Amino acid sequence: MKYEAVIGLEVHAQLLTDSKLFCGCSTRFGSEPNTQVCQICLGMPGVLPVLNKKAVEFAVKMSLAVNCRINPRSIFARKNYFYPDLPKGYQVSQYTEPLSEHGHLEIDIDGGRKRIGITRIHMEEDAGKLLHGEGIEDSNFSFVDLNRTGVPLIEIVSEPDMRTSDEAVAYLKALRDILVYLRICDGNMEEGSFRCDANVSVRLMGAEKLGTKAELKNMNSFKYVKEAIDYEIQRQIDLVENGEKVVQETRLFDASKGITASMRSKEEAHDYRYFPEPDLLPLNVGAKLVDQARETLPELPEAKRARFITDYAIPPYDAGVLTATRELADYYEEVVKATGEPKVSSNWVMGELLRLLKEDGKDVGDCALKPSAIADLIGMIKKGAISGKMAKEVFEEMYKTGKPPAGIVKARGITQISDESELAGVIDRVLEANPESVDRYRSGKVQLFGFFVGETMKATKGQANPQAVNKILKEKLAG
Amino acid sequence: MSITKKDVLHVADLARLALTEKEIDLYTGQLQRILSYVEKLSELDTSGVAPTTTTVPPETAFREDRVTPSLAQEDALRNAPLSEKGCFKVPKIIE
Numbered sequence: 001m002k003y004e005a006v007i008g009l010e011v012h013a014q015l016l017t018d019s020k021l022f023c024g025c026s027t028r029f030g031s032e033p034n035t036q037v038c039q040i041c042l043g044m045p046g047v048l049p050v051l052n053k054k055a056v057e058f059a060v061k062m063s064l065a066v067n068c069r070i071n072p073r074s075i076f077a078r079k080n081y082f083y084p085d086l087p088k089g090y091q092v093s094q095y096t097e098p099l100s101e102h103g104h105l106e107i108d109i110d111g112g113r114k115r116i117g118i119t120r121i122h123m124e125e126d127a128g129k130l131l132h133g134e135g136i137e138d139s140n141f142s143f144v145d146l147n148r149t150g151v152p153l154i155e156i157v158s159e160p161d162m163r164t165s166d167e168a169v170a171y172l173k174a175l176r177d178i179l180v181y182l183r184i185c186d187g188n189m190e191e192g193s194f195r196c197d198a199n200v201s202v203r204l205m206g207a208e209k210l211g212t213k214a215e216l217k218n219m220n221s222f223k224y225v226k227e228a229i230d231y232e233i234q235r236q237i238d239l240v241e242n243g244e245k246v247v248q249e250t251r252l253f254d255a256s257k258g259i260t261a262s263m264r265s266k267e268e269a270h271d272y273r274y275f276p277e278p279d280l281l282p283l284n285v286g287a288k289l290v291d292q293a294r295e296t297l298p299e300l301p302e303a304k305r306a307r308f309i310t311d312y313a314i315p316p317y318d319a320g321v322l323t324a325t326r327e328l329a330d331y332y333e334e335v336v337k338a339t340g341e342p343k344v345s346s347n348w349v350m351g352e353l354l355r356l357l358k359e360d361g362k363d364v365g366d367c368a369l370k371p372s373a374i375a376d377l378i379g380m381i382k383k384g385a386i387s388g389k390m391a392k393e394v395f396e397e398m399y400k401t402g403k404p405p406a407g408i409v410k411a412r413g414i415t416q417i418s419d420e421s422e423l424a425g426v427i428d429r430v431l432e433a434n435p436e437s438v439d440r441y442r443s444g445k446v447q448l449f450g451f452f453v454g455e456t457m458k459a460t461k462g463q464a465n466p467q468a469v470n471k472i473l474k475e476k477l478a479g
Numbered sequence: 480m481s482i483t484k485k486d487v488l489h490v491a492d493l494a495r496l497a498l499t500e501k502e503i504d505l506y507t508g509q510l511q512r513i514l515s516y517v518e519k520l521s522e523l524d525t526s527g528v529a530p531t532t533t534t535v536p537p538e539t540a541f542r543e544d545r546v547t548p549s550l551a552q553e554d555a556l557r558n559a560p561l562s563e564k565g566c567f568k569v570p571k572i573i574e
C-alpha cells in the first residue's frame with residue numbers, strides 16, 4: 001500500500017434521561033410532533049435554562065469509562081447558526097472548556113490490540129427534526145418537529161488514530177458497548193440515538209503531514225460507516241493519483257449508491273461565533289459527583305470478556321457473544337453459578353436460547369425462561385434423566401411457556417431410563433424372548449447387536465438411556 | 480482593529496440580514512465606534528488574570544431529572560407564521 005488513511009470519529013450519543021438538558025420536557029421518542037416542547041426549548045424570550053443533573057452524571061460516567069480527565073470547571077457556549085430545526089438560532093454546547101479530555105480506549109484488531117485516543121467529551125443539546133415525505137406531500141415546504149430539541153447529547157471526539165474502516169467500526173462498537181453497559185444511551189443507530197461523523201484524509205505511507213480531510217455524515221449503521229469510509233479513501237487516493245486536490249468539505253453518504261457526495265449548501269456556515277452562554281453558569285462538577293459516578297461504574301465489556309475467558313475457561317468467541325449485553329452476561333453467570341458447568345451453560349445460552357430469541361426478535365430481558373430452569377435442565381441431562389436430544393425439545397417448550405423442565409418431562413412422559421437395575425430387567429426379558437438370536441450372536445454374528453438395542457428401545461418406548469443399554473447389553477451378551 | 484465594509488457584509492450574511500448601501504456605511508461607522516470604545520479595556524494589563532464569565536458564586540445550580548408538563552401543541556405552534564399537521568411549516572430546505 002502506497003497510501004494510508006487517517007480517520008477520526010465524532011460520535012453523538014443521546015443520553016437516557018427522562019427530561020431534556022435544560023427544561024422539564026419529556027425526551028420520549030415517537031410522540032406526536034411538537035407535544036414535548038416548552039418556552040425554554042422553543043427559545044422564547046426571557047426564559048432561563050437550568051442544567052439536568054442526571055445528564056451531567058451520565059456524561060461523567062462515560063468520561064471515566066474511557067479514561068478521560070474530568071475538568072473541574074467547564075463552560076457552556078453558544079454555537080450560532082441558522083437552521084429550521086434550531087429554534088433559538090444557536091445550539092448550547094461546550095467549546096473551549098469541555099467536560100473532559102485526554103481519554104482512550106482499546107480495540108481488538110487483526111488479533112492484536114490498539115489504543116485509540118479520545119480527545120474530548122462535551123455536553124450539548126440536540127436539535128429538532130425535519131420531516132420529509134412520510135405522507136407530507138408539499139414540495140415547497142419542510143415540516144419541523146421540535147420534540148427532540150434540547151435532548152441531552154454527549155459528543156465524543158476521537159484522535160485521528162484509526163487507519164482503516166475496520167478500525168473505525170471496531171472503535172465505534174467498543175464505544176457503543178460501553179454506553180449501553182453504562183445504561184446511559186440505548187445505542188440505536190437507526191433511530192439516531194447513536195450517530196457518527198467521520199473525518200477522513202489520506203497521505204503517502206510514512207508521511208508526517210496530514211492530508212486535507214473530508215467530513216462524512218449520514219451513516220446510520222456500522223455497515224454504512226465502513227462503506228462510506230472505504231469509498232472515501234479510494235476517492236481521495238484517485239484524486240491524489242490524478243494530481244488533483246482533495247477539498248475540505250462535508251460529504252453525505254448515499255446508501256443506495258454506496259458513494260459519498262459533496263454537500264455544497266453550507267459554504268460559509270463554519271463561522272459559528274462561539275461565545276460563553278450567558279444564561280448558564282460554568283459547570284463545576286465537584287469531587288462528590290465524580291466519586292459517586294466512579295463508585296457506580298459497572299464492570300465494563302472489555303473487563304467482563306477477559307474475566308469470562310479466565311474464570312470460566314470458555315473460548316474468546318463465547319465470551320464475546322455472552323458479554324454483548326450486561327443482561328445476557330448476568331443471565332449466563334446465573335446459569336453457571338447454579339450448574340458449575342461454564343462451557344455446557346454457554347452452549348445452551350449461546351446456542352439454543354440466543355437462537356430462539358433471535359427468531360422472535362427478542363432480548364434476554366423479555367424472555368420468560370429463568371436461568372434456574374436452564375440449570376435444572378442441565379442437571380437432568382447430567383444425571384441421565386433425559387437425553388441431549390430430548391432436552392432440546394424440552395428446552396423449546398420451556399422457552400415458550402417459562403415452565404421448569406421437570407414438569408414438562410413428566411407431562412410428555414419422556415423421562416429417560418438410566419437406572420441400571422431397571423434396564424437390566426428389561427434386557428433380561430428381551431434376551432429370554434430371543435434365544436436363537438442370542439446363540440447366533442455368541443457364535444460370532446456380532447451385527448445382531450443393533451437388533452438387541454432396537455428391541456430394548458421398543459420395550460421401553462424409546463426411553464432407555466442408549467449408553468446404559470449398550471453397556472448392559474455388552475455385559476449380558478458376553479455371557 | 481478596524482471594521483471594513485467586508486466585515487459588515489459577512490456578519491450581515493451570517494445573520495441573514497439584507498442591507499442597503501446606506502445601511503452598510505452606517506453600520507460600518509457604528510460598529511467601528513463601538514469596538515474602539517470597548518478596545519479601551521485592552522489598555523489594562525490582564526495577563527495572568529483568568530477570564531471572568533460570571534461573578535456569581537461557583538456552585539452549579541442543577542435541576543433533578545423530572546418531567547414537567549410541556550405546552551399544548553396548539554400553543555407551541557401559536558406564534559408560527561405557518562403550521563400544518565402539528566408541525567412548524569417552513570420554506571423547503573434543500574440538502
Ligand SMILES: [Zn+2]
Nearest residue numbers: 023025038041
Ligand atoms: Zn422544554
